[in-house]
Amino acid sequence: MTALRRPGLFTTGIAQIGACGIFLLHILRALPRSLRYLRETVRQVFFVGAMSLTIIMICGLFVGMVLGLQLYHTLSIFGGTAALGTVVALSLYRELGPVVTALLFAGRAGTSITAEIGLMRATDQLDAMEMMAVDPMAYVVAPRFLAGVIAMPLLACIFNALGIFGAHLVGVNWLGLDSGTFWSNMTSSVDVWTDVMNGVWKSAVFGAVCTLIATFQGYTTPPTSEGVAYATTRTVVFSSIATLAIDFVMTAFLM
Amino acid sequence: MAQRQSFQVGTGLFILLGFAALAYLATQTTSLANYSQGASYDIVARFTNIGQLKLRAPVKVAGVRVGSVAGIALEPEKLDAKVTLSIDDRFDKIPDDSAAAIFTSGLLGDQYVALQPGGSPTNFKSGDEVVLTQSSMQLEELIGKYLVGGDAGKPKPDASTDKK
Numbered sequence: 001m002t003a004l005r006r007p008g009l010f011t012t013g014i015a016q017i018g019a020c021g022i023f024l025l026h027i028l029r030a031l032p033r034s035l036r037y038l039r040e041t042v043r044q045v046f047f048v049g050a051m052s053l054t055i056i057m058i059c060g061l062f063v064g065m066v067l068g069l070q071l072y073h074t075l076s077i078f079g080g081t082a083a084l085g086t087v088v089a090l091s092l093y094r095e096l097g098p099v100v101t102a103l104l105f106a107g108r109a110g111t112s113i114t115a116e117i118g119l120m121r122a123t124d125q126l127d128a129m130e131m132m133a134v135d136p137m138a139y140v141v142a143p144r145f146l147a148g149v150i151a152m153p154l155l156a157c158i159f160n161a162l163g164i165f166g167a168h169l170v171g172v173n174w175l176g177l178d179s180g181t182f183w184s185n186m187t188s189s190v191d192v193w194t195d196v197m198n199g200v201w202k203s204a205v206f207g208a209v210c211t212l213i214a215t216f217q218g219y220t221t222p223p224t225s226e227g228v229a230y231a232t233t234r235t236v237v238f239s240s241i242a243t244l245a246i247d248f249v250m251t252a253f254l255m
Numbered sequence: 256m257a258q259r260q261s262f263q264v265g266t267g268l269f270i271l272l273g274f275a276a277l278a279y280l281a282t283q284t285t286s287l288a289n290y291s292q293g294a295s296y297d298i299v300a301r302f303t304n305i306g307q308l309k310l311r312a313p314v315k316v317a318g319v320r321v322g323s324v325a326g327i328a329l330e331p332e333k334l335d336a337k338v339t340l341s342i343d344d345r346f347d348k349i350p351d352d353s354a355a356a357i358f359t360s361g362l363l364g365d366q367y368v369a370l371q372p373g374g375s376p377t378n379f380k381s382g383d384e385v386v387l388t389q390s391s392m393q394l395e396e397l398i399g400k401y402l403v404g405g406d407a408g409k410p411k412p413d414a415s416t417d418k419k
Contacts, residue, residue, distance in 0.1 A: 050269035154273020
C-alpha cells in the first residue's frame with residue numbers, strides 16, 4: 001500500500017525538474033526588483049567569481065599543459081604538430097573551457113551558495129526576511145543567479161587564456177615547436193564569432209544553470225543539517241549532469 | 256566600509272581581468288589578428304583554379320607573411336578566378352614581374368598565395384596585375400596523372416585486360 005502511495009523515483013525526478021523550472025520563473029520575476037540590491041550582486045560576483053580565480057587559473061594552466069603534451073604526441077604520429085595551437089585553441093574555446101569551468105564552478109561556488117542559502121533556510125533567516133518585508137528571492141537568490149551569469153563567461157575566458165598559455169609553455173618552450181607556427185596556425189583557423197563567442201554563450205548558459213540548481217537546492221532544502229548536506233551533494237551532481245547534457249544540446253545547435 | 260571597499264576592488268579587478276582575457280582571446284588568437292594592421296595596397300592575380308584558397312589567406316614572400324587575400328571573384332568573360340592580394344605598405348619593394356602561385360602549407364594545411372620575386376627594376380604598385388601565375392595543385396589531378404603514367408589518353412595495355 002505504501003509502495004503505491006509513495007511517488008516513484010521517476011515521478012520525483014520530474015517533479016524536481018518542474019519545481020526547478022518554476023523557481024527559474026520566480027527568479028526572473030524577482031530580477032528587476034533585485035536591481036535595488038545592486039551592491040549585493042557585486043558582493044556575490046566577488047564571492048562566486050573573484051574568489052574562484054585561483055582554482056580556475058591553476059586548472060586552466062594544467063588543462064592547457066596536458067592538452068599540449070597529449071596532442072603533441074598524437075599529432076607527431078601524423079607529422080601534424082604544426083596544428084597543435086589550432087587544436088588546443090579550438091578544443092579549449094569550444095568545449096573544455098566552458099565545461100571544465102562550469103564543473104569547477106559547481107564544486108567551488110555552487111556548493112557554497114547551496115550551503116549558505118540552506119543554512120539561511122534552516123535557521124529561519126529567510127522567513128525573518130519575509131517578516132521584514134524583504135523578498136528573499138530578490139535579496140538572496142536573484143543576486144546570486146545574476147552573479148553566476150556574469151562571472152561564468154569571464155571565468156571561462158580566463159581559463160581559456162591560461163590554457164593557451166599552458167599549451168604554449170609545453171609545446172613551444174618545452175617540446176621545441178616553433179612559436180610562429182603555433183600562433184599563425186591558430187590565428188588562421190580560429191574565428192571570433194564561431195569559436196570564441198560560441199564558448200562565451202555556452203558558459204553564460206552554464207552559469208545560469210549552475211546557479212539556478214545551487215540556489216534551488218539551497219532554497220528548497222529540508223531545514224536540517226542532514227538536509228543541507230544532501231542539498232549540497234545534489235547541487236554538484238545535478239549541476240555536473242545538467243552542464244554536460246546542455247553542452248551536447250548547445251553544441252548541436254551552435255555548430 | 257574598508258571591507259566593503261576591498262570586495263568592490265576585488266570584483267572590479269576580476270571583471271577587468273575577465274574582459275582582458277576575452278579581448279586577448281578574441282584579438283590575438285583568432286583570425287582578427289590576421290587583419291593587416293596598417294595601410295596596404297592591392298594587386299590582382301588571375302588563376303585558372305584557386306583550389307581551396309579562402310578570403311584572408313596569407314600572402315607570403317619567401318615564406319614570410321606580407322599580406323592577405325582581400326577578394327576572390329570569378330572573371331565572367333575569361334572564366335578564371337580574379338584574386339585581389341592586399342599587401343602591406345611596408346613591403347613595397349616587390350618587383351612587378353614576380354610570379355604568384357597557390358601552395359598548401361604542410362601536407363593537409365590551408366592554402367596560401369606565394370609571391371616569387373622576379374628581377375624587374377620597377378615594383379608593384381596599387382592596381383597592378385601579376386602576369387605569371389601558377390594555379391593550385393589539385394591532388395586529384397596529380398593522382399590521375401600518376402595513374403595513367405603521364406601519357407594520358409593512351410589506354411594502358413593492362414587496363415583493358417582487367418575489365419572483361
